[in-house]
Amino acid sequence: MTRTVRQVMKSDPLTVDADTSIETAAHLMRASDSTDVLVTDNGSFRGVLTDSDIVVVAIAAGRHPATIPAGDCCNQDMAWITADEPADRAAELMRRHALDRLPVLHDGQLVGTVQLGDVLNLT
Numbered sequence: 001m002t003r004t005v006r007q008v009m010k011s012d013p014l015t016v017d018a019d020t021s022i023e024t025a026a027h028l029m030r031a032s033d034s035t036d037v038l039v040t041d042n043g044s045f046r047g048v049l050t051d052s053d054i055v056v057v058a059i060a061a062g063r064h065p066a067t068i069p070a071g072d073c074c075n076q077d078m079a080w081i082t083a084d085e086p087a088d089r090a091a092e093l094m095r096r097h098a099l100d101r102l103p104v105l106h107d108g109q110l111v112g113t114v115q116l117g118d119v120l121n122l123t
Helices: 022-031 049-061 086-097 116-122
Strands: 015-017 035-041 042-051 101-106 109-115
Touching: 015 022, 022 035, 022 049, 035 109, 042 049, 042 101, 086 101, 086 109, 086 116, 109 116
Parallel strands: 015 035, 042 109
Antiparallel strands: 035 042, 101 109
16 A cells, blocks of 8 residues: 555654744754754745755855845755655655655645655655
């Protein structure tokens, strides 16, 4: 029987609001031992902010991370999946886009994430 994304996803993704400074997001990423955080705007998925985004957008550009909202520098062109799709479809999307984590959306709202380890043995 084919498993769905809902059956393998984690429903408590690491998130920050779009108005949160990238400095605060970086502190959260460090505390959570993560290289990225999902950015939301009133619960709607906005994009993914990575440690590279912080370095390139702020540090390398000479801007202070406390003054830059996460929503202004997150990657908004991000693959995602819905909870009712087959989990092997998530694996295929992650492979195609070289992702370790895939946001799970329902009606535009972020409801979880699928991580590479969650789907490795499904295909």
